[in-house]
Amino acid sequence: MAERKLEALLVRYLKLLELSRDLSSTLDLNTLLGHLVHAAANLSHAEAASILLYDEPKNLLYFEATTTLDTPQMRGLVVPVDSSLAGWVLTHRSPVIISDTQSDPRHFGLIAQETNVVTTSLLGVPLITKDKVIGVLEAINKLEGAFNHDDQELLMALGSQAAVAIENARLFQQSDMIAELIHELRTPLTSLQAGATLISRPEIHKEQRSLIVDTMQNEIRRLINLTSDFLDLARMESGRSHLELNQTDIKQLLDECIVLIHGELNLKGQHLQLEIPDNIPMITVDRDKLKQVIENLLTNASKYTHKGGSITLEAKTTAHDLLIRIEDTGTGIPAEYVSHIFEKFYRVPGTENSGIGTGLGLSICKRIIDMHNGRIEVESQMGEGSSFTISIPLHNTRSQPVS
Template sequence: MQEKVLIVEDETDMADLLKYNLTEKGYHPVLSSNGREALEIIEKEVPDLVLLDLMMEQVDGWEVCSSIRSHTNETIKRLPIIMLTALSEAEEKIIGLRLGADDYVTKPFNMDELILRIQNQLRKKRVEDELMERLRRGNDIPALFYHEVKNQLMIIGAYSHLIAKESITRDKKEQFSEILNNTASAISEYLEGMSLFSKLEKGEKKIRLEKFSLREALNKIILSYKNAAVERKIRVETDYTEETNIVELNSIAMKMILSNLIGNAIKYNKKNGSVFVSTKKDGDRLIITIEDTGLGIDPVDIPHIFDKFYRSRSVDGHIDGTGIGLYIVKTLVNAMEGEIEVESTLGSGSKFMATFNSALNHQPL
């Protein structure tokens, strides 16, 4: 079966040239001359890849890219996007990459290079489709690892490519290096958390507690989701009480728990929504609350929401996910003798509350 490539290009000669070369390589090209028409085509017949010109009238390439990445349909949301741009400034390319483009090519481009980039993106899509199918069928931890770190690896690849350019200023190189370091740290912390979770699930390890700053951990996690929140115009508010700053829990487990809950609160929220993160002391108990104004959970799903690979019917098939995040949260919370509960109203939002009985019963640092 021919793989379908949607060419979104308003210059007729360029569109015809791309169509001819893609046809010669065995692809099925579909043409669109503007962003609005392209989005309509995607809704009717989902392509395998989008070649997207940036500078178009009416709806430009950035808006098309943003619409695809924020789509509620999982298949559309994961479409590979290669941006075609006459802009050579690094800042313009960074905007596209932040909006979710997988690659970019600067005009005028070498056709053989473009074909290779298309082949690479389609190859990655086939691998990801297979892994996602394995995830849907059951417990496949390697597939889960790939799914979770794929976006971070794409960021590392994109910014490494930009840093290598001689035209980049020293300030930009320092900025990009910081992004690379933060992304690498996020991958490392995720793998540490998954290793701990895997051992706890198998009963191979007892959890170790240590004192650390909960406020610092929360702020770092919220910062890591800044781009996702800004893109969807979601406001994140916090309210930490001073007496809950230093806690005695497992820092790796807590970062995994908080990253899952805060990430979900943003991911399953509505545009222009809000997320509220708070901590409070109740005797020796620590209570952490993450509340959102998002899609909410069907009452039928709430008893199963922490089950392994369970996905709420309100999001399954519409928003990308694995159905294991909340199971990991519950496993790690329980390992620290805590409790996790949820209150939710379908269409109005959800509130997750994690309670730890002795997290504050310690001597100050």
């Protein structure tokens, strides 16, 4: 009997070894986390597994990956450090086995309420790399019997591999993005350098001088926008930024966006048509981030529409979703380029003539809408205009903010 047990354990360790090799070769963070949670559930013979990552500045944990079908609902869900099992594992830097989760005072019951995942037993291990705790790996509901010491040892071993792999993937992601940023910085910097050289020449006329100064100021503005947009995106992509969900009055939020775009529209003599009913229900979203999305789309609509054109802002709810549509009578996007516009730094060729930009606006929008488990879609006709539609599930995540 003891021999059989030993053999079974050996098989599990071999599986772990095989998994570790797989983990160290995956540098895409999402894929990696997906593999990890499945490996954790598999190794510990559990019904499900989750990874919670630690946001140090805000001192909270949030779900980043789970094996359950409820993944979209759980992703980004925040768990307080001081009143949850995962928080206990994090602060004590030690594993925990709970056979009756519901009666343990450290269990954070809200998660079960909100996600319909009933946790009966749990095994949690800290993810530690270079003496830093970066999160918690949890196996939930042992399929047969109770979690035991062997399960804990195996999950600890997987956890230490996982922590290193997560750190590597994060670093890789950052270095990749930094390479892209540096590439993008070169154009405005070269143009600033040229401007500075020209302006220092004595034979330059006054008018020419002011033209150069204008160009330089534009480039500087571009640099400032580029760096702040880039930081926003980098924070979201590295998982250091997550949603702060609040019950939000959508009509009021749209009104605020309209006030912000008003000046731009006036300047170009563009007409804004509103189709916003009064009865939009309160919806749980990250208010500031959604506002950023709508502002970005309205700014694009104005920027890529000629003077005197018209822009429509429509909002409505269907049985399951909130829909917000921003339509313009602008230049349109050639069909062959549409699939690229959500890529980082992508601008349709020839766009420079329509106005300055970094090509990050829509990537940020898409990222934010993804975080809300929503969709963003575009329809465009050359010379006639474009229409961007956002849809966000009405009953998306939790109904109460956690902080």
